[in-house]
Amino acid sequence: MLTVSKLSASYGAIQAVRGIDLQVKAGSLCVVLGSNGAGKSTTLRSIAGLHRPVSGSISLDGAEISRLPLHKVVRSGLALVPEGRMVVAPLTVEENLGLSAFAGRNADPELLDKVYTLFPRLAERRLQKAGLLSGGEQQMLAIGRALMTRPQMLVLDEPSMGLAPSIVDLVFQAIVALHREGQSILLVEQNAAIALSVCDYGYVMRRGQIVVEGTPDALKQNPEVLEAYLS
Amino acid sequence: APAAGEYGVGFITENTGPLAAAGVSYHRGAQLAVDEINEGAWIGQGVKLKLNEKESGSDAARAVQALTQFSADRNVIAVTCCILSPVAAALKPVTTNAKLPLVIYGATLPGLPQPPYVTSVVGLPGPQEVKMSKMLAETLKPKTVAYFVNADNEGFQNRFKAAQKVMEEAGVKTAGVVSILSADTDFTAPATQAMATNPDLIMVWTTQTPAAGIIAALRARGYAGKISASDVISPAPVFKKIGAALAGVPFPIVFSSEISSSPEAKKFVEGYTKKFGEAPDTYSAQGYTSLYLIAQAMKSLDGKPSREDLAAALGKASAVEYNIYGGLPMVNGQAEVQNSLVAAWTADGKVVRWENK
Amino acid sequence: METFLDLWAAYGSTVTFAMVNALFALSTYAVLSTGVLSFTTVVFAAVGGFLAAQLSGKFGLPLWAAFPAAALGGGFAAAVVAFAFLRLESHWMALASLALVLITRVTALNAPALTGGVNGLIVPVRVEPLELAILLALCTVVFWRLHRSWFGLASRAVREDAAVASTMGISPYRIQFIAFLISGVVGGLGGAALAFTLQFISPETYFIGIAFTMIASTVLGGSFHWLGPIIGAAVFTALPTTMQAIVPQIEDVAKGVVLLLIMIFLPRGLIDPRAWGLKKAAKLREETEAKRAAERDAHA
Amino acid sequence: MQLFVEQLINGWALGSLYALFGIGFGLVFSTLGILNAAHGTYASWAAIAGYYAVERFGVPFPVAIAAGVIGGGLLAVVVDQIGFQPLRAKKTGMLGALITSIAFWIILDSLAGFATGQQSLAFPAASYPNQMVVMGPLRVPQMQIITIVALLVCTIGIHLLIQKTRIGAAMRAVGWNEVAAALGGVNARMVILLTAFLAGATSGLAGVLGGISTSNVSFTLGEGLMLKGFAAVVVGGYDDVRGTAIAGICLGIIEVFVAQYISTSFRDGFTYMLLLAFLIARPRGLFGSASFVRA
């Protein structure tokens, strides 16, 4: 589904990602772990077209997407829930969700219902400007917006950040449910215990490189992972 | 006559900026004069003038910079400039300090000339306006007049006052005074205002664009009475723009390519038309004249004249000898109007002597 | 020497105007560096200019006394403006300040007793380039000191995020008010300097032209460091003269094109401390990495 | 009374031009965040385009208008792509764009001067509806009616477009943050082009209509519109076209009445004074919306 090879990305002279390889098989759920500044977000941003990589290739379903402009990446079926949410502040919740109509699909009332069912809080705030939502509400909206584009490949950067425990549950239930429906997912998550319990495969990054990878069971045995993420 | 050689004359152009339309004419007039002077060896054998141009866009700061650059250029012996009085006023101290003679070709604020370094070839407003107003009062016998005037232009306010005085002395009542601003473009409201006073005559004492706009607006709103204006409507582009609505509107003028008939004027019109493909207007005439004044002063000098010598000669001039006005006396460095006409456009775009029809 | 004198005679006035414009740019920078885009420098300049012109014209005040008076006048105007404007939000403030510039011109045109109205005022006193240079140097020292002081730090904070700065005990109002005062003083000085340079001023002298010059100079030079406005003013003033020498027919177009190119390639201006910061960060990052790697090797 | 009503209509028509221009100007300001000093030149160029369409090709009135509108729109697009697009990625905020717009203002203004031979031109009287419509004692020029109707149509159309359609939402989204909008699949570049075109076209319309009805097609045409249009935007609250329309009309009417009943010299001073007083009393303008970012 998604194949990343030899990806390097930098900010000016600062190297953030140094030649990583990563794969998400169709219908699988992959997790990337790593401490602050490891380069997880940069990796995701590069994959989703928010940041131009220095080198390496990114292909989605065999098609190269690393040079596509952002909206084309979204239209080709990859949706990102970015770090820092990036909701469109002056638009209402509903308008934010409606933007997905531009992803080439017609706005789908059913899908909208689904998002509202997943996050009833958003339904309550339908007509509120997104910039005035609470942190957690904005996070829900960012996830909802990604879902509205009906992605083949869903990429989430710390989706549980800032969410109350019950909503974290909801989000993970949704992720698991989507996964069961065959959705391919790439996830960055700080709560390693939960992440490793739901994923099919995991990567651990340190200083811009992938240092460990493997099945969740294998990772759980890894001393480094144990110490830093699961103690 | 001075020693043979090429002498530079700095010309501060206004080919861009708010007054560019007139600025281009001034510039062309000066270019033509230089050509004639050089070709005919008018000053003396082998004595040539060279026009050095620097643009000011009618901006005082830019004009000052241009002037200081000219003053640094040893080949430049005189400078000529300025449509706007404030710009000319700003150049005055600079040019006096630098002891560089300056001939004003457009600005008409009284008191600008200050011989020997600052002289002007443009007559101050007054006599032409008075002459035309008298003529209109006598021939048209209006009972009331409405006036348009620039609220932000002292020169036109003076013209308006001169005209109003004549009219009131002749027993013509002021129906109303409508003020406009130089930068205005919409004149429907002022036209409505003037027409509401129901005048027998409307006198337009404003700068060019407003004058054209006002006349057009008055006619468009259906005003059928008499209108008069100033020489700002004399250039051909104004007629081209407004068209037949201008026909029969009298204006005072000192030079008209179609009426002025002295041999100098004929030569000027011919040469200008040949060189630039259109007839000269009153502004080109002024640019032309300023160069002849400089040449005349040059002619009176010998050897290698200094700027000071030239200034002294300019300050002493009692008339512009070679002129297209049929006489142009100068008093204290200031040219004076002598022979003005009252002219008007015909419906097919010719300037003729105005007659009451 | 001869050629030098020639050059000075030809371009001396450009240098002089560059210095005057640098004062305007610094005045704009003073408020911009606390996050306020305001065109009121023009107003302060007009106050300072007409005040200086009248004092020296009517009362024969010498230069060294007229300048402080202009500074005071500008500062006072700034206090009034700051009092009225600081309650407006940034975009509205920019718009309101532009409106004030327009009002100032109309008022000046209609107050001939103070400003000479449409006919303007002749200014009998002249400022020498050297005197102007000293004035500019003094102002520069002030900005340099400010930049390195707590005020500088606070103003950067207020510029970037006033709400956050306020929760750190920095009063955005106070910082911006002080900035306005500085802007007023420097703007008033600039206005007087212009009057003493042109020796003729009218309401048109202090209008949109200055507004554009000052803002373009500031941004062109870089609005994140006091050096920016000064460099920007030099470049922006020299541009037309240079273009006139190179392409006299289309000097305005050429000036616009050069301005455009600079902005496209150096959008944060010629002087950009952030770019220096990014470079430095990259270097530091490498060094840290190298050190860490060395430590790791030592452990192994 | 007749004078009063005629002047009212004069003011309304004049104000409609300000408003029409202001809508275009405000559109780029509110959606793309650009304080565009070059916007006035779009109006000048639109008028010039319309003029030459008539002058050279003798096209009928509606085509001349279309030429101006399309010309203004295309020019806005070109300026945006050359001048503003390169800055977008570099996050220079309002200032960078302000300066490039000043650069374009200088360039386009002087080119417009060349294009008109530095003259003020006028549409030939026969090329547009130049009759008076007589309504009882009132006589109203046809162009005034056209202008008033044009503003009405544009205001309603653009208001609906921006507030009620998806495209409008996308325009607002892109103006806020291109990346955020693109995450929803919006093609930010296209939306920007569309917005720029719309803004240029609206102001272009003001330019041609103004050029025709005031018999003044010149490179300075835009500047006058710019000052007043800008005032309309400020008073109206720049993110609502209805506010701009109302404010523009009021501005025109006030201007005409001040000149008629008070004094022409103080006309502009009076207008800007009102503007300033209004701003300080009501900083967000007539319809300006509340903030959408949290403190």
Added chain:
Amino acid sequence: MRDAGSLLVLDQVVKTFGGVAAVGGLTAHVRQGSVHGLIGPNGAGKTTVINLITGLFHPSAGSIRFNGAKLEAMAPQDIAATGISRTYQNVRLFSGMTALEQVMTGCYLRRGVSLWSSFLGLPAASSAWRSTREQALHLLDRVAMAHRADELAETLSYGEQRRIEIARALGSDPKLLLLDEPTAGMNHSEAEAVGRLVHELRDAGLTILMVEHNMSLVTAFCDSCTVMNFGRLLAEGDPKTCIADPAVQEAYFGRKNDADRIQALR
């Protein structure tokens, strides 16, 4: 009664936005020298409470008292001067400033010299500047960011930026520190480190009010807590008891802990 020993008292505080009450009559007490948790579902009004305390919003009704001062009508900078400092839920650092400069800015209130003498560069001012710089470096070290001191803060990763914010908030040497989700975006061990820092600070005499969604942290590091829901008080007291409260369970938790969650997700 309970006001005694309370550093911060919120009394019937209300904040409405266009008719919607984000905070609807909240009463709460924060004891001097404690770590107090403020928890509740998303949109409960926690951040709004912090904004009210720091003066970015003013309450529609009710009073906020801190150390005897009434905060509700005060401006943010005056509130900061009474010894309150905060971090932001969405990191809000000053762009263009290095990490060190951010923290120096945080030290503004204890610069110890007037703006005037700092402008003149008097010797006292220079030495005060140097000592503030030392303190700032020390604070960066406390959040393990000293090695990034001279880098532009905007080039740091999200988690790193959060630490800079904490250091900046400590710069003013506050009596009360308000942390809005300080560990969001940190992994387990990083979050623990922040928790330990919070304890150290408390032991040094600081009072801390912390909004946090990570319950294991709340139970491990908070001495007491307030639970909000829909802008109102839902429960208060000892963290463990609060969390066990069925009303809180219902409003806030799907599952109590990760193990249960993982169970549920299978």
